[in-house]
Amino acid sequence: MNLNKENVLKVCDALESGKYEQGTxxxxxxMDGKYCCLGVACDVSGLGEWSDDDTYLGSRDFLPSEVKxxxxxxxxxxxxxxxxxxxxxxxxxxxxxxxISAAWRELVVKI
Numbered sequence: 699m700n701l702n703k704e705n706v707l708k709v710c711d712a713l714e715s716g717k718y719e720q721g722t723x724x725x726x727x728x729m730d731g732k733y734c735c736l737g738v739a740c741d742v743s744g745l746g747e748w749s750d751d752d753t754y755l756g757s758r759d760f761l762p763s764e765v766k767x768x769x770x771x772x773x774x775x776x777x778x779x780x781x782x783x784x785x786x787x788x789x790x791x792x793x794x795x796x797x798i799s800a801a802w803r804e805l806v807v808k809i
Contacts, residue, residue, distance in 0.1 A: 709738060
């Protein structure tokens with residue numbers, strides 16, 4: 699994993715900001731106004747736009763390759779954190795945005 703520290707920290711700040719309400723099972727649920735941690739990453743990246751069907755650069759359930767590269771993540775579901783095999787799994791199993799942000803910040807400190 700070749701993390702882009704600056705970009706990961708931008709997303710961490712957004713996760714902690716209170717601007718985004720947390721949701722599960724897909725990156726964005728526009729009807730509910732909720733986001734998964736990966737959806738927040740997409741939104742912060744500014745590399746694309748959300749479509750009417752809640753896809754971002756053609757993806758609904760995992761990071762598009764452009765955003766994955768922008769963050770420097772090796773996996774399209776985000777790095778393994780919080781005892782889960784991916785950030786997406788941590789989000790969907792109830793880890794808060796604060797927990798996910800703290801775990802991502804730890805990864806940044808390690809490199």
